[in-house]
Amino acid sequence: xxxxxxxxxxxxxxxxxxxxxxxxxxxxxxxxxxxxxxxxxxxxxxxxxxxxxxxxxxxxxxxxxxxxxxxxxxxxxxxxxxxxxxxxxxxxxxxxxxxxxxxxxxxxxxxxxxxxxxxxxxxxxxxxxxxxxxxxxxxxxxxxxxxxxxxxxxxxxxxxxxxxxxxxxxxxxxxxxxxxxxxxxxxxxxxxxxxxxxxxxxxxxxxxxxxxxxxxxxxxxxxxxxxxxxxxxxxxxxxxxxxxxxxxxxxxxxxxxxxxxxxxxxxxxxxxxxxxxxxxxxxxxxxxxxxxxxxxxxxxxxxxxxxxxxxxxxxxxxxxxxxxxxxxxxxxxxxxxxxxxxxxxxxxxxxxx
Amino acid sequence: xxxxxxxxxxxxxxxxxxxxxxxxxxxxxxxxxxxxxxxxxxxxxxxxxxxxxxxxxxxxxxxxxxxxxxxxxxxxxxxxxxxxxxxxxxxxxxxxxxxxxxxxxxxxxxxxxxxxxxxxxxxxxxxxxxxxxxxxxxx
Numbered sequence: 462x463x464x465x466x467x468x469x470x471x472x473x474x475x476x477x478x479x480x481x482x483x484x485x486x487x488x489x490x491x492x493x494x495x496x497x498x499x500x501x502x503x504x505x506x507x508x509x510x511x512x513x514x515x516x517x518x519x520x521x522x523x524x525x526x527x528x529x530x531x532x533x534x535x536x537x538x539x540x541x542x543x544x545x546x547x548x549x550x551x552x553x554x555x556x557x558x559x560x561x562x563x564x565x566x567x568x569x570x571x572x573x574x575x576x577x578x579x580x581x582x583x584x585x586x587x588x589x590x591x592x593x594x595x596x597x598x599x600x601x602x603x604x605x606x607x608x609x610x611x612x613x614x615x616x617x618x619x620x621x622x623x624x625x626x627x628x629x630x631x632x633x634x635x636x637x638x639x640x641x642x643x644x645x646x647x648x649x650x651x652x653x654x655x656x657x658x659x660x661x662x663x664x665x666x667x668x669x670x671x672x673x674x675x676x677x678x679x680x681x682x683x684x685x686x687x688x689x690x691x692x693x694x695x696x697x698x699x700x701x702x703x704x705x706x707x708x709x710x711x712x713x714x715x716x717x718x719x720x721x722x723x724x725x726x727x728x729x730x731x732x733x734x735x736x737x738x739x740x741x742x743x744x745x746x747x748x749x750x751x752x753x754x755x756x757x758x759x760x761x762x763x764x765x766x767x768x769x770x771x772x773x774x775x776x777x778x779x780x781x782x783x784x785x786x787x788x789x790x791x792x793x794x795x796x797x798x799x800x801x802x803x804x805x806x807x808x809x810x811x812x813x814x
Numbered sequence: 815x816x817x818x819x820x821x822x823x824x825x826x827x828x829x830x831x832x833x834x835x836x837x838x839x840x841x842x843x844x845x846x847x848x849x850x851x852x853x854x855x856x857x858x859x860x861x862x863x864x865x866x867x868x869x870x871x872x873x874x875x876x877x878x879x880x881x882x883x884x885x886x887x888x889x890x891x892x893x894x895x896x897x898x899x900x901x902x903x904x905x906x907x908x909x910x911x912x913x914x915x916x917x918x919x920x921x922x923x924x925x926x927x928x929x930x931x932x933x934x935x936x937x938x939x940x941x942x943x944x945x946x947x948x949x950x951x952x953x
Contacts, residue, residue, distance in 0.1 A: 490912045525912050530870035530932075535909045557909050566863055576908065588907030591900070627861040632852060634861060672892050703897070738896065776878065776899060813903050 507803025590813030600750035609794035873914035
């Protein structure tokens with residue numbers, strides 16, 4: 462019996478002691494990120510968190526499996542807010558899971574669930590180690606967080622078929638994305654079934670006119686056929702500029718919402734985010750955001766003014782701290798608060814691995 | 815005028831020095847003998863992932879603590895180590911692909927390149943190895 466155990470143990474050790482080459486031929490790459498946050502509203506009245514809450518925000522595993530030279534499977538699996546399904550707390554989700562077939566760098570086809578490729582932030586909004594601030598810009602990504610009446614320019618995810626690629630115009634780089642998906646819907650699972658015949662279309666084109674500058678434009682169109690919405694069409698402009706330690710990110714989005722029983726609404730959202738990166742990993746940043754939920758209604762707009770600092774302690778490990786000052790015009794949903802606004806501090810500890 | 819010429823001269827010397835600190839190696843199956851700075855930047859930023867032969871490129875370099883990596887990234891990709899890392903975090907977590915593999919020494923980079931079809935690596939200029947092919951890096 463003892464020799465049997467020894468033999469099994471030896472066989473196990475030998476089986477696990479793969480030759481050195483095996484680590485190079487491994488087709489699976491495992492990465493991920495986690496984040497812990499704290500938010501507290503400083504003023505007595507506002508839409509923020511009055512108690513000051515700790516948030517076990519997320520833990521994500523990012524897996525890439527290079528099946529062949531041309532085929533890759535990629536997924537991001539998330540556990541958010543301390544997910545505990547027995548108590549119905551938090552969220553467990555597939556952020557994206559797709560199969561990619563690369564004909565060349567210029568033509569890659571993907572099928573599965575993906576982030577909508579619109580603007581700068583949507584595809585990195587859960588990956589907090591991938592950007593400076595605690596949250597992504599609300600003005601372009603979650604406009605209703607600034608003023609209640611605002612709508613989102615596009616849904617966060619979609620299931621469908623995408624094509625994308627990277628190439629050169631002359632000696633300058635460009636990339637494109639085109640995504641056909643079920644679109645947004647509230648009553649059926651949009652990642653399983655479309656509740657209408659019209660598909661949502663997303664497109665994005667980015668170009669690098671210089672090594673320091675990247676500009677881009679995005680487009681989204683959907684006929685959701687739910688919640689009384691006839692169609693949603695959005696377009697956006699993006700800019701990323703880097704000059705040594707200075708960096709500027711900016712976006713401008715337009716959204717046309719066509720309700721079935723009312724006039725079309727044009728919403729405009731934008732932000733400007735300059736930052737400066739010191740050699741020691743400290744990066745102060747400033748972000749001015751504005752959203753106007755309807756250009757036909759005067760003084761219904763709101764601002765979010767963010768002053769913050771990001772400290773990258775070591776590779777991928779960051780501490781973030783910022784103050785958000787929300788300020789609304791006289792006809793906005795913020796108008797009822799003293800001084801027509803409020804302050805909220807946000808902090809985060811994040812790690813990408 | 816003399817000051818301008820001196821500045822240009824010093825810049826050229828500095829550029830040549832930074833280039834001279836590293837060499838580019840590829841695995842024996844890769845059919846290239848030279849590569850431009852622009853091409854190598856696109857490879858290490860994940861924008862060029864296939865050789866002309868159709869084989870997938872597997873990029874590798876010394877880890878980010880190495881001063882050679884620092885000079886390679888600044889000279890060829892115009893990025894600091896931190897900017898390179900931030901770029902790849904955005905790329906990786908948005909599902910665009912995985913970052914180049916990193917190793918603690920030129921020997922380990924060469925081990926990887928020698929064992930991996932389509933691989934390319936950046937090693938110390940003084941490193942020699944018969945298992946891999948050294949190619950020219952052109953401006």
